[in-house]
Amino acid sequence: MSSNKYFKTEGPWSDAKVEILCSDTGSWRSERPVVNEEECILCGFCAIFCPIQIVKEQTNCFSSDLAFCKGCGICAQECPTDAISMISEGEFK
Ligand code: SF4
Ligand code: SF4
Structure with missing residues (x-):
């Protein structure tokens, strides 16, 4: 997997090298795993x-x-041991 200055870890987008696709989550995620x-x-x-x-x-x-996580919860749904909990961002403020 390649990386560039715009996408430090996001695999599917990392070859685009287009700044407009930069998708740091910032403050809008409602839950975190x-x-x-x-x-x-x-x-x-x-x-x-x-x-x-x-x-x-x-x-x-x-x-x-967490710089990129969107809080979609797919990881928590797929975890076979239910080790991942989706917690409201409000709990961390
Ligand atoms: S699958 Fe999990 S880690 Fe990936 S974006 Fe969704 S909540 Fe975040
Ligand atoms: S058990 Fe651990 S590695 Fe496997 S899906 Fe759950 S959190 Fe991820």
């Missing part, structure tokens, strides 16, 4: 199904890049 590390089995399904490919493997679990 939060991973319970105790329940994560490191299967990688969340990374596979994330439509913008911003879920990365960490030491003990997978987590999303």
Whole structure:
């Protein structure tokens, strides 16, 4: 996967090299995925199904890049162990 200055991690868009497609989430996401590390089995399904490919493997679990995450919840729906909870952004303010 290539990257460029506009799309630091977004795979499907990363070859476009067109600034107008830059889609940092900023402040408009209503929910964010939060991973319970105790329940994560490191299967990688969340990374596979994330439509913008911003879920990365960490030491003990997978987590999303919140600069790009849109809060769609697909990762949480696909997680086989329900390790991902979609939490209201209001909880983090
Ligand atoms: S889908 Fe769930 S269990 Fe699998 S890596 Fe992602 S958070 Fe962990
Ligand atoms: S909520 Fe959507 S955009 Fe964010 S990490 Fe999960 S699948 Fe990707």
